[in-house]
Structure formats: C-alpha cells, structure tokens
Amino acid sequence: MPNDITDFFNWCDQVDVAVFAARRVHLDRYVTALAQRRPRTGRPAVASAVARKLTALGSKLAYLSRALKTPTIGRVWEDLAAQARDLNWSHEEYLTAVLERQVAERESAGTTMRIRTAHFPQVKTLEEFNLEHLPSLRRDVVAHPATATFVAKAENVILLGPPGLGKTHLAVGLGIKAAQAGYLASPASGPRRRTAGPG
Template sequence: MTPATKSAKARPAEASTPLPADTPPLASVPADGLPAQLAYLTRVLKTPTIGRCWEPLAEQARDENWSHEEYLAAILQRQVADRESAGTTMRIRTAHFPQVKTLEDFNLDHLPSLRRDVLAHLATGMFVPKAENVVLLGPPGIGKTHLAIGLGVKAAHAGYSVLFDTASNWIARLGAAHHGNRLEAELKKIRRYKLIIIDEVGYIPFDQDAANLFFQLIASRYEIGSIMVTSNLPFGRWGETFSDDVVAAAMIDRLVHHAEVLTLTGDSYRTRTRRELLGKSRTNSN
C-alpha cells in the first residue's frame, strides 16, 4: 500500500471519511466515520464476517504492504469461507442423520472387499449432480450405515442437500402423505433434496401398499435425484421384503441403471470392535 494509506493508521478512529465522488447517495449511511459506515454497509449486505474482520485485516495489510486487491481478496475469502461453513453445518443438521459419522473415523481394514478408489470417488460427491445412485449391500453390522452417513456428510460438505432415514420411516412418511391426499406434494418436496439416503432395506418386510409407495419414491427420483440405499439382502431376495417380485425387479432396475453397487464382505464391524474392546479390557486387568 502507499505511504498515504499507511498514514491512515494514525487518523483518529472516528474521523469522517467521505465516500468516493461517484458513490450513489445513501441517505441512511452514517456520516460519523469509516467504522460506522462499514458497520452499516456490512449489515445491509449481510456480510457479518467482513464486519468483524475488516479492521484487523486492514492492520495486517498495512503491516505487510498488501495491495488493495490482496486486501479485498483476503476479506472476501474470509466471508465466503464462513458462509460455506455455516451452510455445511445447516445441511448436516437438516439431513437428520442419527449420528454424524465420518469416513475418516471408519476403519476400512475389516472390509478388504471394498475398493478404496471407488470409495474415494464417491466421497467427492460427483455422483450427486449426475443423479447417480449408490447401493451398499452386506450382512448386518458390517458398517453400511456408517459408510452411508459418511458419504452423506461428504455430500453436504460439497454443497448438496441430503435427507437420511430408515426404509420403514420413509414408508411411514409416504403412507401418511398418501392418506392425507398429498402424496404427490410430498414426493415433490423430497425431490428438492439432491441426495436421499434409505437405510436398512430388508430388515422389515412391507405389504403390497408399502411396496407400491416405496416404488413411487424410487421412480420419482429416476434420473432426477440421487438415492443411496443400504440393505442386508442381495437383490435376489428383495422380493421377500416387498412382497412382490415384479415390483422389486422394477425398483432394482431403476436403482442400478445409473449406480455404483458395493457388495461388502468381511467381519461384523460391531463384533470386531467389541472383541477389540474386550481384549484391551483383559490386557488392562492383567
């Protein structure tokens, strides 16, 4: 910055600082100094981070001889970073995960069948804007829900809206909408989410009406929005869950048309963790 700019540090904090001559007049802008003007302007622009950090960053800019452009970039980066962080927090909260779990917390050692490159690709969230699906198949306790939540959190960080629930709760939600003659409105509302996660398909069998509702949920998002499904059953046994092989086949057809299907094999994650904890307990007791 120029020497004249550096000398601004010596000005009294409340000295009046006129706006440039070509600035459109704003009758409500305070006339009692630059801090008051900036407080007003950042409030009107809804940029609270700039309102908090313009002054310390200005001090740093003067000390380190930043150009005006470098100062502007730094202050805008702070505002954008805070806004993105707040947005991510909101998306994770409104996703209704039962617990917030991350991929980084997941121990992949017990899943030798899981290709790390495929998981890394899914973690980028690039499948979401393409309206592609993810299906996680495997026995109970292997970590399907943890992986689904972890991928959902990654999608939220990438800027995509996510909604999580179990298969039985999705059916209950759609059933209530159906009985209230608002099923189409509910499906339209769900379509606003870029990614929905359906957990625990196969744990509870559904009757014909529930199967039809579930099919409508899948069909309503076909090539429009992403779906992630976890199931303890291979596709060949989905007819048992939905009480209709034809409906199950039609559902699977739409799910896998644009999908990454991961069949997980290995030890139960929960059982293995329990064994490790018991082993540590015995070691400590000795």
C-alpha cells in the first residue's frame, strides 16, 4: 500500500480500471485514513483529488468502451461496481457480470437485426401459434423444426395445406427461431421457399 498521496495515485494508475471501480469502498477507507494522517495546509483536499481521479477513470472507461465498441460496458460499469461493492463481489464476479451484460445485449441486438433484415410480412412467433385450431397437427412435428437444427443439417421444412391454416405464421415463427439461433432468414412466397442460412 502507498504511504502518501503521490504514491497513492501512482498505485491507482497500476490498478486495472474495472478492479479499481469494484473496490472503491476499500479505497474510500484508505483515503479517509490518509486525510486524517496528512496535514491539509498547502495541499488540495484528498477527497477532491480522489473525486477528480474517479472522474478521470469514468472518462477513460467511456473512451475505452467506445474504442472497443462495447457501449453496454460504458453504460453499466458504474451501477455494477456499486452493486459489487454492496455485495462484496470478487474482481472476477464483477468482471463476469459486466461482460455478461455486454454479451447479452449484443446477442439481443443481433437477433433483432436479423429479424428486421429478414423483412417478414409480420412478426409472429411459434409461441403465439394456436395449435388448438389444428387438432390433426402433432406438436412434436412443430417442436423439432423449432429447434432450428434443420438449418445446420441443411434439411428442408415444407408447409403444405389450404389457405388459412397458418402456414405463413409457422414459416415466420421458424424464421424467427432461426434468427434467434444466429442464422439469417429470408422469406419468400409462391414457388420460392423461405430459407435460412448461416449468419
């Protein structure tokens, strides 16, 4: 541990930014002890120096999250750091929580983009499909393609029947499941078929 305020700031520069944010409570105790030990005459207050340092770290994190194209980290690090302090998380738990939020948002945004670029006539999910009005349709027949494994195996799914049975709803629902699994979907009507491929 550093002995004076100069050593303290040199020490802070060596600490990983995320770790520093997660362990701010220990730092506050240390700064309080330093402030009580050192005379304040002719020197800026330790608390304001720490506030400036934390502001600089926040700016640095904002820049780094933009440079790495991880905007979620830039938005959530401070709230998660406060939660980490309150719950006494380890550094690894804090870092895991921050990265999980980034990955979850990135996957969600990717799914949304794949669904948007598919240009489905309307967004209808398989969960919204009412199987009760088609008693002859077996649930397991719909459940297997819903896993989107047919895309990876390059298998076809053919929906046949008269108008009004829900073929388009099922096709769009399968396309959405494929998009959620990371595949690109492209709707088509008539003699062309709806296809899904690697994203």
